[in-house]
Amino acid sequence: MPEPMGFFTDTTICIGCKACEVACKNWNQLPAENGGVTEMSGDSYDNTRRLDGTHWRHVKFIEQFKGPYDGRWLMMSDVCKHCVQAGCLEVCPTGAIIRTEFDTVVIQSDVCNGCRACIAACPFGVIDMNPVAGTAQKCTLCYDRMGVGLEPACAKACPTDSIQFGTVVELRGRAQKRVQQLKTQGVDAWLYGDDPNGPLGGLNSFYLLVDKPEVYGLPAHPQLPSRNLKRSGTFSTASAAVLGLLALVGLRKRRMDTIEGGSPPAAPGQN
Amino acid sequence: MSDTFFTAAPHWRWLIILYFFVGGLAGGAYFLGAVLEWFGRPDDRPVIRTAYRVGLWGAVVSGLLLTLDLGRPLRFWHMLFQSANLPHVMFKAWSPISFGAWALLLFGGCAILSARLLREGTALAKLVAAVGGLLGFFVAGYTGVLLSVTNRPIWADSPWLGALFLASGASTAAAWLGLLGPKRGAAESSLRWLSTFDARVLVVELLLLIVFVASLGTLARVWVSVWGALLLVGVVGFGIVWPLVRHARPATGSAGLNPAVAVLIGGFLLRVVMLLASEGIELRRGVAGLVR
Numbered sequence: 001m002p003e004p005m006g007f008f009t010d011t012t013i014c015i016g017c018k019a020c021e022v023a024c025k026n027w028n029q030l031p032a033e034n035g036g037v038t039e040m041s042g043d044s045y046d047n048t049r050r051l052d053g054t055h056w057r058h059v060k061f062i063e064q065f066k067g068p069y070d071g072r073w074l075m076m077s078d079v080c081k082h083c084v085q086a087g088c089l090e091v092c093p094t095g096a097i098i099r100t101e102f103d104t105v106v107i108q109s110d111v112c113n114g115c116r117a118c119i120a121a122c123p124f125g126v127i128d129m130n131p132v133a134g135t136a137q138k139c140t141l142c143y144d145r146m147g148v149g150l151e152p153a154c155a156k157a158c159p160t161d162s163i164q165f166g167t168v169v170e171l172r173g174r175a176q177k178r179v180q181q182l183k184t185q186g187v188d189a190w191l192y193g194d195d196p197n198g199p200l201g202g203l204n205s206f207y208l209l210v211d212k213p214e215v216y217g218l219p220a221h222p223q224l225p226s227r228n229l230k231r232s233g234t235f236s237t238a239s240a241a242v243l244g245l246l247a248l249v250g251l252r253k254r255r256m257d258t259i260e261g262g263s264p265p266a267a268p269g270q271n
Numbered sequence: 272m273s274d275t276f277f278t279a280a281p282h283w284r285w286l287i288i289l290y291f292f293v294g295g296l297a298g299g300a301y302f303l304g305a306v307l308e309w310f311g312r313p314d315d316r317p318v319i320r321t322a323y324r325v326g327l328w329g330a331v332v333s334g335l336l337l338t339l340d341l342g343r344p345l346r347f348w349h350m351l352f353q354s355a356n357l358p359h360v361m362f363k364a365w366s367p368i369s370f371g372a373w374a375l376l377l378f379g380g381c382a383i384l385s386a387r388l389l390r391e392g393t394a395l396a397k398l399v400a401a402v403g404g405l406l407g408f409f410v411a412g413y414t415g416v417l418l419s420v421t422n423r424p425i426w427a428d429s430p431w432l433g434a435l436f437l438a439s440g441a442s443t444a445a446a447w448l449g450l451l452g453p454k455r456g457a458a459e460s461s462l463r464w465l466s467t468f469d470a471r472v473l474v475v476e477l478l479l480l481i482v483f484v485a486s487l488g489t490l491a492r493v494w495v496s497v498w499g500a501l502l503l504v505g506v507v508g509f510g511i512v513w514p515l516v517r518h519a520r521p522a523t524g525s526a527g528l529n530p531a532v533a534v535l536i537g538g539f540l541l542r543v544v545m546l547l548a549s550e551g552i553e554l555r556r557g558v559a560g561l562v563r
């Protein structure tokens with residue numbers, strides 16, 4: 001059995017070149033949208049804007065400027081987190097979403113029927129429909145490349161090694177060293193998703209950040225959708241019991257009224 | 272900001288809104304039919320028959336709506352059987368969409384039996400009605416649970432949607448049966464029972480709606496929007512309060528809108544508001560990465 005594999009993304013050395021986005025689209029043959037016409041978003045240098053069924057990598061551009069010469073850029077190449085406890089996998093009703101031998105999370109496009117439950121279940125907004133396939137799609141951590149010993153296309157293309165690929169255990173060690181190095185330089189760096197005892201059992205694709213997660217469009221406390229199942233189910237059952245009781249109370253009242261008022265009326269349509 | 276704001280919308284729009292409405296109506300109607308089958312009188316039979324038929328046609332329409340909404344409709348059966356491992360069943364008890372698919376199928380089976388195949392009033396008919404009635408209520412309520420078991424804003428921020436949808440399903444079902452009843456030979460006493468039941472359920476629904484909004488905490492500010500206005504005016508005012516007032520003080524003569532129609536419209540609007548209010552938050556996600 002191979003070891004769990006993943007990505008460590010060091011956002012401090014991302015230069016926003018988008019080579020990862022291009023390499024991913026290229027390798028995975030992801031179609032263009034809008035007939036290949038790019039619409040300018042007006043959001044910094046980011047016209048991709050979000051992860052979806054045809055963009056499995058997305059480089060975020062976050063401008064933090066108080067004045068023209070007073071501020072910084074944050075750049076982050078976002079991707080599926082390959083959660084150890086994955087919300088998408090939990091809800092998928094067709095079994096299309098599986099955990100692979102590399103501990104990554106993959107959607108089998110030939111099984112998916114496009115119900116879209118996984119889209120709403122992912123705490124990170126990673127998945128969306130691929131309009132050409134009619135199925136939900138996302139990063140596979142290049143399952144096909146890993147199978148033959150190659151690293152994922154994005155990590156291969158990244159010119160600064162902001163995206164690093166390897167075994168999760170090794171990547172964690174590397175990431176912790178990098179945090180120490182940055183701290184000695186006075187940078188307030190920290191790791192998001194590296195803790196196996198943290199939210200979702202840890203993220204196999206984790207990040208080095210220098211600001212709050214929300215700044216990067218990441219939830220502070222990602223959770224599984226099933227957290228609501230018990231309470232929601234209990235409240236619904238209780239309300240079902242109340243409604244059933246109301247129906248019965250009404251029937252009882254009718255019977256009492258009939259007893260008081262004489263025999264029941266003849267039945268129309270009765271046979 | 273709630274963590275649910277960092278997620279993507281599943282594009283569950285009009286077909287799903289319609290399904291949630293029709294499913295609630297069908298499940299609720301069959302349930303009421305089953306209650307009368309067990310505890311009613313002989314003169315309730317026309318309402319029971321109508322309730323089973325509403326359950327049957329509702330289940331058929333629900334299945335069609337759900338299938339049409341899929342990205343790959345011909346693969347609808349992948350929800351029921353393991354496509355790569357036939358004939359193994361596909362079922363996840365912890366995934367509402369998975370057990371909902373099975374519940375709808377079994378509910379449809381009960382509705383066919385009750386509406387078309389079984390002899391009325393037999394022990395078997397009663398047994399099927401009991402199973403189908405429970406499944407009917409399940410179909411009416413699980414859609415709200417399904418929404419809560421996601422990570423989306425509003426839906427996952429409260430555990431009360433299942434209870435709310437169930438109450439709404441029951442009230443719309445009683446209203447629909449009340450509307451159909453007179454043309455199908457329903458007895459006056461059955462219609463009165465339906466109308467009294469509906470009024471009581473509307474009160475429960477109103478209470479659940481208040482609890483639901485309160486349970487959202489600071490997130491309740493999402494209702495300061497067009498959806499909030501529709502919720503207040505369309506769902507609460509027109510679909511709950513007005514029919515309740517008319518129930519307490521019936522209008523003389525037959526002029527004006529039937530309150531049962533208002534209950535149906537209100538029930539539909541409830542689904543519209545709950546689905547689209549959350550779907551709309553997708554539009555703001557583009558800037559979620561730019562929160563400073």
Ligand code: SF4
Binds near residue numbers: 081138
């Ligand atoms: S990030 Fe989302 S899509 Fe990726 S494994 Fe986790 S839940 Fe699934």
Ligand code: SF4
Binds near residue numbers: 114115
């Ligand atoms: S859209 Fe496909 S992958 Fe997602 S939950 Fe539905 S069947 Fe599973």
